[in-house]
Amino acid sequence: MDPRQRPLLHRRLGVFKGLAWSLVALLVLIYAWLQIVRHGEFKQLAMQQAVKIRPIAAPRGLVLDRNGYRLVDNRRALHLVIQREDLPARAEVVQSLAQALELDPAGLMRKIQSYRLAGKGRPLVLKENLDDAGIAQAERVRARFPFLSVDVAPRRVYLGDELAGHVLGYVGEVDEPMMKANPDVFRLGETIGKEGFEASGNDKLKGVDGQRRILVDQLGTEVAHFGQTDAIAGRSLYLTLDAGLQKVMQDAYGEEAGAAVVLDLRDGGILAMYSSPSYDPNLFLNRLSQEMVDRYLNNPARPMINRAIQGIYAPGSTFKLLVALAGLEKGVITPQTVIYCAGKKNFYGRDFRCDKPTGHGGLNLVQAIAQSCDVYFYEVASRLDVDDIYATAEKYGLTERTGIDLPREKRTRIPSRAWKRKAVPKDPKWYAGETISVGIGQGAVGVTPIGLARFYATLATRGKVLTPHLFYGFRSDQTNQLEPAPPPGTKETPLDPKLWAVLDEGLYEVVQSGTAAANPFIREMAREAPFVGKTGTAQVATFVDKSHYARQAKHLKDHALFAGYAPHDKPQIAFAVVVENAGFGSTAAAPIAAKLVKYWFVDRVKNPIPPPRGRMVDPFAPPAEAAE
Amino acid sequence: MKDRVRALDSRLLWVILALMALGTLTLYSAGRNTPQATIWLKQTVWNLMGLALMLLLANTNPRRVLRYSFPAYLLGLAALMAVLVVGKKIGGATRWFVVAGQTFQPSELMKWVTLLYVSQRLGTRPAGNVGRWEVLGAVGLVAFPMLLVQRQPDLGMALSFLPILLIIPLMKGLRARWVVALLLLVTVGGFGAWKFALKPYQKQRVMIFLDPSSDLQGKGYQVNQSRIAIGAGGLIGKGFTSGSQTQLNFLPVKTTDFAFSVWAEERGFLGVLLALGLFGLLLSRILDAAKAAHTTAEAYFCAGAAGIFALHLLVNVGMVAGALPNKGMVLPFFSAGGSSTLSFFLALGLIMGILYRSKVK
Numbered sequence: 001m002d003p004r005q006r007p008l009l010h011r012r013l014g015v016f017k018g019l020a021w022s023l024v025a026l027l028v029l030i031y032a033w034l035q036i037v038r039h040g041e042f043k044q045l046a047m048q049q050a051v052k053i054r055p056i057a058a059p060r061g062l063v064l065d066r067n068g069y070r071l072v073d074n075r076r077a078l079h080l081v082i083q084r085e086d087l088p089a090r091a092e093v094v095q096s097l098a099q100a101l102e103l104d105p106a107g108l109m110r111k112i113q114s115y116r117l118a119g120k121g122r123p124l125v126l127k128e129n130l131d132d133a134g135i136a137q138a139e140r141v142r143a144r145f146p147f148l149s150v151d152v153a154p155r156r157v158y159l160g161d162e163l164a165g166h167v168l169g170y171v172g173e174v175d176e177p178m179m180k181a182n183p184d185v186f187r188l189g190e191t192i193g194k195e196g197f198e199a200s201g202n203d204k205l206k207g208v209d210g211q212r213r214i215l216v217d218q219l220g221t222e223v224a225h226f227g228q229t230d231a232i233a234g235r236s237l238y239l240t241l242d243a244g245l246q247k248v249m250q251d252a253y254g255e256e257a258g259a260a261v262v263l264d265l266r267d268g269g270i271l272a273m274y275s276s277p278s279y280d281p282n283l284f285l286n287r288l289s290q291e292m293v294d295r296y297l298n299n300p301a302r303p304m305i306n307r308a309i310q311g312i313y314a315p316g317s318t319f320k321l322l323v324a325l326a327g328l329e330k331g332v333i334t335p336q337t338v339i340y341c342a343g344k345k346n347f348y349g350r351d352f353r354c355d356k357p358t359g360h361g362g363l364n365l366v367q368a369i370a371q372s373c374d375v376y377f378y379e380v381a382s383r384l385d386v387d388d389i390y391a392t393a394e395k396y397g398l399t400e401r402t403g404i405d406l407p408r409e410k411r412t413r414i415p416s417r418a419w420k421r422k423a424v425p426k427d428p429k430w431y432a433g434e435t436i437s438v439g440i441g442q443g444a445v446g447v448t449p450i451g452l453a454r455f456y457a458t459l460a461t462r463g464k465v466l467t468p469h470l471f472y473g474f475r476s477d478q479t480n481q482l483e484p485a486p487p488p489g490t491k492e493t494p495l496d497p498k499l500w501a502v503l504d505e506g507l508y509e510v511v512q513s514g515t516a517a518a519n520p521f522i523r524e525m526a527r528e529a530p531f532v533g534k535t536g537t538a539q540v541a542t543f544v545d546k547s548h549y550a551r552q553a554k555h556l557k558d559h560a561l562f563a564g565y566a567p568h569d570k571p572q573i574a575f576a577v578v579v580e581n582a583g584f585g586s587t588a589a590a591p592i593a594a595k596l597v598k599y600w601f602v603d604r605v606k607n608p609i610p611p612p613r614g615r616m617v618d619p620f621a622p623p624a625e626a627a628e
Numbered sequence: 629m630k631d632r633v634r635a636l637d638s639r640l641l642w643v644i645l646a647l648m649a650l651g652t653l654t655l656y657s658a659g660r661n662t663p664q665a666t667i668w669l670k671q672t673v674w675n676l677m678g679l680a681l682m683l684l685l686a687n688t689n690p691r692r693v694l695r696y697s698f699p700a701y702l703l704g705l706a707a708l709m710a711v712l713v714v715g716k717k718i719g720g721a722t723r724w725f726v727v728a729g730q731t732f733q734p735s736e737l738m739k740w741v742t743l744l745y746v747s748q749r750l751g752t753r754p755a756g757n758v759g760r761w762e763v764l765g766a767v768g769l770v771a772f773p774m775l776l777v778q779r780q781p782d783l784g785m786a787l788s789f790l791p792i793l794l795i796i797p798l799m800k801g802l803r804a805r806w807v808v809a810l811l812l813l814v815t816v817g818g819f820g821a822w823k824f825a826l827k828p829y830q831k832q833r834v835m836i837f838l839d840p841s842s843d844l845q846g847k848g849y850q851v852n853q854s855r856i857a858i859g860a861g862g863l864i865g866k867g868f869t870s871g872s873q874t875q876l877n878f879l880p881v882k883t884t885d886f887a888f889s890v891w892a893e894e895r896g897f898l899g900v901l902l903a904l905g906l907f908g909l910l911l912s913r914i915l916d917a918a919k920a921a922h923t924t925a926e927a928y929f930c931a932g933a934a935g936i937f938a939l940h941l942l943v944n945v946g947m948v949a950g951a952l953p954n955k956g957m958v959l960p961f962f963s964a965g966g967s968s969t970l971s972f973f974l975a976l977g978l979i980m981g982i983l984y985r986s987k988v989k
Contacts, residue, residue: 002754002924009927012798013918016931020911023942024904030949031904034859035897042859049856050872217876 051226052216054083054123057191058207058231059154063168065243066269066472068482069611070159072168072198077155078130080138081123086147086220087112093145100141101126114176123151125173128286146219153191156198156285160612162278164246166306167239167270167406167470169196170281196281196306197239197470199407204471207234238472238482240269244609248599249274252592258559258579259307261453261468262596265565265572267487268457268466270404272596273450275307282614309402309409312446313578316536317372317515317585318563319441321459321503323380324365326392328499332383335502338362341375348433352378369506370514372535374440381439386430389438390416395493396458397465402450403488404468412451415444442539449576452563456533457574458493459507460565462500465491507532508568516562516586525594529601533564533575533593535585560588566597573600635686635984640913644682644976647906647961648675650891650899655964657869658882658890667883671964678973685977686984690926693978694748701745701769707734708776715780720829723780735777735785736967740975742773743792743932750795751925763796783830784943784955791935795928833954850880854948857886857893865896887962889948903962907941917979920986930982933975 034042063072080101088094094112098105103126115124126148130138135150142148156171158164172194174186186192192206193199210231215224249260253276262271279296288297296303305311327333343359344351354360354374360367368376381389393399393414401409413419415438421428423444437443447455450468457466467488476483510516511526515535525531538559560582565574575593582588599609652675655668685693707725711734715722724731746766753762770792778786797806822831857873866872871893873879882890892900911934918930937960944959946952958965960972 005924009798009924010919013915013927013931016794016798016918016934017912017915020915020934020938021908023938024908024911027904027942027945027949028901030946030951031858031892031897031900034855034949035861035892035900036863038859039862042856043862045856046860046872046878049878050876215872215876218878223876 050215050217052083052214054212054214056210056212056228056231057153058209059233060156060171060191060207061205061234062236062475063197063205064236064238064475065241065246065611066238066271067242067611068238068475069243071164071239071241071243071612073157073159074154075157076152077128078135078138079125079151079153080127080130080134080141081125081149081151082147083123083149083220084115087116087124088145088147097141097145100144101137123149125151129155146221149220156281157614158281159614160243160246161280161282161614163243163250163612164241164274165196165279165281166275166308167196167241167273168281169198169407170194170284171198172284194284196406198281200405201237201471204237204474205234208232235477236475238475239470240264240267240271240472241273241470242271242600242604243612244604245272245596245599246274247609247612248272248595249592250276250278252595253579256579256582256588257301257307258577258582258589259311259449260575260577260592260596261308261450262573262575262600263453263457263466263468265457265461265464265466265574268454268468268490269472269487270468270470271573271600273308273470275305275311277301277303279303306406306408307578308449309404309406310448311578312410312413312448313559313561314443314445314538315441315447315452315563316538316559316561317374317441318452318456318534318536318561318576319445319447320369320372320377320439321507321534322393322396322398322455323377323384323389323439323441324369324503324506325396325495325499326384326389327380328365328502329392329496330384330388333365333380335365335499338364339368339373339376339379341373343375345375345378347378347382347436348431350433352436365502366506366509369503369534370509370512372510372515377439378436381435382432384435384439386435386438387416389435390414390419396455396463397491397493398447398451398455402448402454402468404450405470405488409450410448412448413444413446419444441536449578452561452578453574453576456563456565456576459495459500459503460571460574462497463493463495465493504532504568507534507564510534511564516590519586519590522586522590522594525591525598529566529594529597530568531564531566531593531597532568533562533590535590536561536563537583537585558583560585562586562589562593564593567601573597632683632687636683636980637913637917637983640910640917640976640980640983643906643909643913644961647903647910650903650906651675651887651961653868654887654891654894654962655883657871657894658874658887660869660875662877664883667964671969674966674969675973678969681970682973682977682980685974686980688977688981690929690978690981690985691923693981694744694925694929697741697744697748700741704734704738704741705773705776708738708773711735712776712779721780721782723782723785730966733967735773735780735782736971737974738773738777739785739789739792739936740933740971742770742789743929743936743975744978746770746792746795747925747928747932750799751923751928763800766796767793778825781827781830782956783826784957787943787955788936788939788957791939792932794935795932798928798931850886851947851950851954853878853880854886854889855950857889858949861893861896861899863897865892865894865899868894870894884958884963884965885944885954885956886948887964888945888959891962892948904945907937911938911941914979917983917986921982922985926982930979933979936975937972 059074062070065071088097094109095105098108127134138150158168171191174190174192179186193202210229212228213226214222217223245262249272253274257276259275261273264271283292340362341354341360343357344353360371360373363373363376398412399414401411417430420430434443438445454466454468458464469488471485473483473485511522511532516522538561560579562585563576565571575596577589577592579588652668652672655671659665659667711725712722716724716726718724723733725734746769750766770789774786774789853873857871857879860873873893874882874890879886879889891903914930914934918927921927921930940957940960943952943955943957947954958968
């Protein structure tokens with residue numbers, strides 16, 4: 001090396017050395033910034049992604065009938081899920097996952113997106129209630145997509161299948177509109193009651209979900225587990241329902257459509273409630289197939305409607321008791337008033353016909369009820385204003401919802417001047433002739449079976465307006481016995497005992513000598529289990545429909561009704577039975593009532609029906625019909 | 629054998645052994661519970677081969693090595709061209725020869741060969757007799773293999789050729805006009821590169837560097853996880869084999885590009901201080917070798933080598949901390965890899981040789 005060059009080179013290398021140490025110092029500063037100044041923040045981030053809290057679904061309480069028979073049970077079910085933090089982001093991954101699981105890719109993408117938007121909650125369920133083939137498929141797919149996991153969760157089993165579908169309802173995942181409406185109450189993916197008592201009794205049945213704190217790796221696989229808070233199962237509870245009576249009711253309907261209710265007169269407990277056609281809640285636990293949608297949701301017979309609380313039927317002659325009560329209380333008739341029936345009578349220039357074209361002749365009130373004479377009640381109605389009838393109906397609770405502990409109960413429709421102004425704004429005036437139709441439970445009058453049953457319960461109890469209910473009490477955790485809950489309140493509107501005696505006698509005569517007595521089966525049954533009631537043959541078949549009133553003269557279909565109570569001397573139960581498009585109340589509806597009464601008072605003691613088993617021995621097997 | 633070992637500079641050797649130990653511990657922890665559980669063993673084999681190579685070169689006269697730099701340079705260019713044609717394509721880049729199941733990356737070695745040849749060319753000219761054409765020629769000698777490497781494409785590797793040009797200011801001094809020219813070159817070159825030369829994925833990396841949160845699941849994810857690992861390490865670290873980011877696989881490519889994050893998470897700031905201190909001593913000792921060198925060419929080689937080591941240090945350690953774009957440049961002694969390890973030890977062997985000769989005389 002040129003010796004003159006060396007000092008210069010050394011000076012420059014000295015600068016290099018300085019630069020090298022500056023570089024080291026710069027890096028040290030960067031790391032000091034990250035590791036000392038911002039340590040807390042990064043430590044938290046590291047924790048957040050490695051330590052996860054996974055919910056443990058709490059089983060819901062069991063639902064028992066009044067005797068402790070299981071109506072709703074829990075089983076274990078396996079679901080294929082993705083934990084929230086493991087949701088695949090890339091479209092190709094979603095695409096191939098959908099392919100592997102035989103799902104619709106667009107649908108899966110939408111599902112993932114909507115799941116991502118909502119708050120923290122349970123894992124996203126891809127496939128529910130895996131059967132053996134499903135478990136095998138899930139394991140195969142999991143090998144390719146390690147972010148999938150299999151969750152064990154309790155699953156509901158409805159033991160009676162269609163036995164009490166409308167009463168029990170079913171559970172499902174909380175949906176988005178519901179969650180948005182109550183963000184503090186529900187979490188996404190949570191199982192809640194969707195219909196029936198599962199929905200209205202959700203707060204009673206649901207438990208408290210537990211939590212597992214676990215360590216996960218980058219793929220979301222559980223690496224370690226630091227402890228958990230156990231789920232607290234929901235409390236089991238008793239319904240007022242009697243499974244045996246319910247079974248009798250179900251069998252009595254067969255293929256017929258309609259609804260029936262039996263009330264316990266002591267407290268308003270519902271002993272049986274059936275709406276036909278019914279549905280099997282077990283089928284609604286899985287995602288609905290198109291077949292299910294066609295079978296249930298698009299069925300013109302509308303099996304999803306609980307006709308007992310949502311069906312509005314013209315009460316027909318069963319309404320005559322209320323008209324009689326209105327006439328008696330208003331003083332336009334007395335029990336002794338005799339009205340002559342010639343088969344028809346002219347009011348306001350129009351002939352109103354009686355059921356019996358030849359006429360009943362002269363009748364007092366008891367005979368008029370027993371024979372169901374229309375002319376008699378036309379006359380009573382003509383002496384009243386429609387608002388008088390409404391006032392009586394209001395007094396005895398018929399204008400309001402009964403307040404049963406089921407969701408979406410419909411109100412009965414008792415017409416009044418105010419009602420018509422609102423319901424028919426094109427023709428708001430009330431015509432006196434309309435009151436005549438109301439007198440025999442036609443025209444705009446529409447009642448729910450539960451409302452009708454409660455009115456007859458009010459007659460049976462001489463003025464108690466009960467609150468029908470299903471909740472009977474919780475099951476004690478210590479003794480496993482019923483802890484009866486106080487029944488909901490009762491409104492007392494005392495009936496004049498003299499008036500009541502006349503109505504009661506009228507109802508007695510219906511079965512003994514009147515319209516229902518024509519049926520030998522009824523006469524025989526009434527001897528075994530003395531019951532009283534009123535037949536009805538109603539003309540208009542429609543659910544709530546504003547245009548109904550204008551069209552009511554056209555599409556006339558007869559519904560058969562029977563409402564009453566038993567036993568006659570010391571009533572314990574009241575009932576209402578509606579059979580759609582079945583003809584006369586005495587031939588179609590009264591026999592069902594007779595069977596119910598007979599089971600309750602005779603067979604229940606001697607020969608009770610065993611607890612419901614359901615056809616689902618294997619709860620994961622598809623129903624027999626769907627398999628075909 | 630004892631005589632031969634005596635050729636090794638003890639100060640440099642201790643630094644190298646210490647860094648090797650740190651790197652091996654890091655790889656042991658990074659490979660745990662992964663399919664790469666034995667990577668620390670493989671790396672130890674490479675390290676031992678590297679030490680042997682270093683021992684051999686320390687006992688070789690550097691002048692003899694420099695004499696072969698021109699044919700080696702030509703051979704290297706041929707290899708870089710060949711790898712573009714017959715090389716193995718991994719992850720969209722053609723960078724590797726495959727010989728008997730082992731992959732070999734010619735660009736790793738070529739970086740050092742280019743440094744050797746440029747040092748030889750500029751160092752053997754009489755001082756003060758090096759004109760601007762000589763300088764431009766040297767720039768061309770560096771730029772040509774760089775472009776070939778960028779064709780693979782491998783921007784990180786191409787950039788690691790740049791420190792060779794540090795020889796020029798060492799020789800000519802750091803004049804204002806050179807600084808201005810360099811800034812101009814960087815600006816124009818950067819703009820031109822962005823417009824014409826950079827591949828989309830490279831542009832993406834720059835964009836992610838400018839805004840790491842723009843791509844948390846893709847490339848930004850890696851740096852983000854690395855920063856979490858480093859930051860979570862704190863002052864004393866999470867403990868050996870106890871870093872959650874490392875052990876639960878949140879940290880990506882942790883045996884190569886992000887190996888230093890593993891060390892930072894598990895050993896904390898104190899561990900980082902130790903590692904960076906050792907790297908400082910390494911650079912410092914290499915620059916000592918430059919001062920002690922007998923010939924100008926040897927001095928230039930040492931200075932260029934220090935530059936290359938420094939660039940690897942800056943880019944890798946800065947990148948894993950999110951302070952520099954994600955360039956994929958390995959960290960000597962920490963990142964696992966055969967070609968790079970052997971290449972680094974080859975350079976260190978030459979430097980040992982240079983130091984030994986300066987002491988012998």
